Amino acid sequence: MSKKLKTLIVVLSVMLAVSVIALVSVLLYRHFAPSMQTTTTVPNNLIGVVTTPTPEGTTASPEEETEGDKIPDGEETEVGSLPDIHEGETTAADTTAQATQIPAVSLYLHNRNEGDNVPFEVMNMFPGDVETKYFCVRVAHSETVTVKYRAEVRKGYEILAEVLKCRITILNTGEVLYDGLMKSMPESLDFTVIPQDGVDSELYYEITAYLETSVGNRHQNRRLIADFHWWVEGELDPPNTGDAMQPIVIICVMAVILLILVPLLIKRRREGEDDEQQ
Amino acid sequence: MSSSKTKRRLTVGIITLILLSLCLTATTFALVWATVSVENNLFQTGIVKINLNDGNPIINEEKFLFEPGATLKRDFFIENLSTWEVYYKIYMLNLEGDLADKIYVTITPKDSDDILYEGLASELTRARVHAADDTLEIGEKVYFTAYFHMPTTVGNEGQGLELGFDMGADAVQTKNNPNRLFD
Numbered sequence: 001m002s003k004k005l006k007t008l009i010v011v012l013s014v015m016l017a018v019s020v021i022a023l024v025s026v027l028l029y030r031h032f033a034p035s036m037q038t039t040t041t042v043p044n045n046l047i048g049v050v051t052t053p054t055p056e057g058t059t060a061s062p063e064e065e066t067e068g069d070k071i072p073d074g075e076e077t078e079v080g081s082l083p084d085i086h087e088g089e090t091t092a093a094d095t096t097a098q099a100t101q102i103p104a105v106s107l108y109l110h111n112r113n114e115g116d117n118v119p120f121e122v123m124n125m126f127p128g129d130v131e132t133k134y135f136c137v138r139v140a141h142s143e144t145v146t147v148k149y150r151a152e153v154r155k156g157y158e159i160l161a162e163v164l165k166c167r168i169t170i171l172n173t174g175e176v177l178y179d180g181l182m183k184s185m186p187e188s189l190d191f192t193v194i195p196q197d198g199v200d201s202e203l204y205y206e207i208t209a210y211l212e213t214s215v216g217n218r219h220q221n222r223r224l225i226a227d228f229h230w231w232v233e234g235e236l237d238p239p240n241t242g243d244a245m246q247p248i249v250i251i252c253v254m255a256v257i258l259l260i261l262v263p264l265l266i267k268r269r270r271e272g273e274d275d276e277q278q
Numbered sequence: 279m280s281s282s283k284t285k286r287r288l289t290v291g292i293i294t295l296i297l298l299s300l301c302l303t304a305t306t307f308a309l310v311w312a313t314v315s316v317e318n319n320l321f322q323t324g325i326v327k328i329n330l331n332d333g334n335p336i337i338n339e340e341k342f343l344f345e346p347g348a349t350l351k352r353d354f355f356i357e358n359l360s361t362w363e364v365y366y367k368i369y370m371l372n373l374e375g376d377l378a379d380k381i382y383v384t385i386t387p388k389d390s391d392d393i394l395y396e397g398l399a400s401e402l403t404r405a406r407v408h409a410a411d412d413t414l415e416i417g418e419k420v421y422f423t424a425y426f427h428m429p430t431t432v433g434n435e436g437q438g439l440e441l442g443f444d445m446g447a448d449a450v451q452t453k454n455n456p457n458r459l460f461d
Contacts, residue, residue: 005291012298019305107314119316124324124361128454131321137314151319164321209321213454221325227317254301261297268290271283 009265020254026106106140107147107232110202119228120209130210134171137230139193139201145232147203148188149177152227158183160224163215171204182209182226324361328414328449331355336424336445344381346436350426353388356447358414364449365409365458368395368422370402375440380432388421399426399441404448409458414449 109117113134122131139147149168153161161183168177168189177189193201207228211219331354342350358364368385378400385395394410395402414420424445428436450460 005288005295009291009294009298012295012302016298016302016305019302023305109314109316117316120319120321122321125321126324126362126451126453135316160321160323211323215323217326219323222323224321226319226321227315228319230314254304257297257301257304261294261301264290264294264297268287268294271287271290 107230108138108140110136110138112136112202112204120207120226122209125211127211127213127215130208132206132208135205135207135228135230137203137205139203139232141193141195141201141232144192144194146190146192148190148231149205150188150229151182151185151207152229153182154225154227157222157224157226160219160222163211163219164224165210165212167206167208167210169206169208171206172202182224324451325359326362326364326449326451327359328364328366328447329355329357329359330445330447337426344377344426344428344436346428346432347430348428352424352426353421354424354445355419355421356414357419358416358449360416360449360451362451362453363416364414364451365455365460366414366447366449367404367407367409367460368445368447369404369407370399370443371404371446372442372444373400373403374442377436377439377441378443380428380436380439381441382425382427382429384425384427386423386425388423394422399443404446409450409460413452 111117113136116134116136118133120131120133122129125131137147139145151166162181164182165180166182166185167179169175170177170191175191177191178185191203193203195201336352336354337350344350356366356368358366370383379398381399383395383397383399383402384393386393395407412420448460450458
């Protein structure tokens with residue numbers, strides 16, 4: 001009985017070690033991948049542009065540029081080096097860095113431009129107001145995957161969802177995934193991503209929230225809180241996605257458990273040694 | 279003694295097993311099940327609200343006797359309780375009595391000669407009055423003076439007539455509303 005227990009503990013410990021190493025690898029990858037990005041070209045900054053990429057060797061005209069199009073000094077745009085992007089699907093978009101190969105799919109937020117991935121905080125909205133935010137989701141994958149998006153309106157905030165509209169656009173292709181009421185948004189907005197040469201794909205979401213001018217007094221002083229979720233669904237099994245924060249929280253919980261576990265294992269070992277001596 | 283020791287070792291072993299399983303579940307969950315999320319996206323709409331004279335009537339007298347040439351002067355205020363600057367308009371509603379076609383009403387900012395609205399009481403209805411040229415800033419409180427005047431040209435036909443009314447005010451946000459639309 002005791003031997004079986006011991007074997008089980010050993011097996012579980014090995015599995016846990018493997019799992020922890022994998023998790024730490026993913027976290028390290030996510031941490032260092034953006035810095036690798038900054039040392040290479042950052043082409044195709046597409047904020048506010050909903051057209052197909054500019055032809056090779058040309059640059060966007062000033063009329064096409066918006067505030068978000070500006071690229072920090074010292075970084076060059078190589079529009080012509082972009083892979084082809086097709087309607088409804090995209091390829092590995094922008095990095096030329098040969099990032100560490102991750103065997104499964106990894107999904108994470110990437111701060112491509114200042115202000116990316118910042119939650120909406122729109123106060124004092126009035127009819128006719130329009131607010132836009134940008135979210136950059138990177139996908140490390142080796143197979144074609146479907147990236148899904150959903151805005152989940154929290155319970156108790158449904159009234160404003162009756163009139164608050166949103167438009168979800170993939171700036172890579174200009175495809176509008178959804179334009180309508182928050183409350184009527186489908187369970188998921190899908191976008192197919194094709195891999196290219198082991199580099200990460202990048203999806204740039206433009207999310208615009210707006211109120212029609214016809215919105216009436218019933219919706220004055222109303223509040224809506226929504227959580228935006230992205231996840232991957234593809235042929236790979238299992239999908240290996242992760243929120244940047246979630247593993248850290250889990251690691252903290254694990255650290256606490258290990259603090260309890262280690263003394264127990266030491267005690268158990270000492271008792272075993274005592275038995276052997278006797 | 280040996281039995282209790284075995285029991286203790288077994289308990290420790292089982293606890294270890296459970297804790298290891300929990301850890302393994304947690305790491306597996308982190309690797310496989312997580313999604314990318316941006317939470318707490320907050321949207322909140324503003325308010326358009328005005329306070330007209332604290333809800334008090336402008337004319338407190340139950341009955342004021344008008345005679346040709348008489349003018350009744352009363353002050354009142356509007357306060358912007360909205361979360362944005364507003365356009366506003368002041369009008370008369372629930373008009374009762376034929377004196378509405380005899381009494382001239384003039385509304386001016388208090389201690390000013392600028393005329394905001396002017397006309398027969400029956401003409402200053404919600405549908406017919408326009409937005410004031412000025413706007414009310416957030417929290418701004420503005421006093422007005424209303425003059426109710428019976429012209430001397432009104433003869434005996436004005437005798438025995440009455441006028442009853444409510445004073446109303448509408449406000450609408452200036453934001454995204456260049457045409458001052460109230461509906």
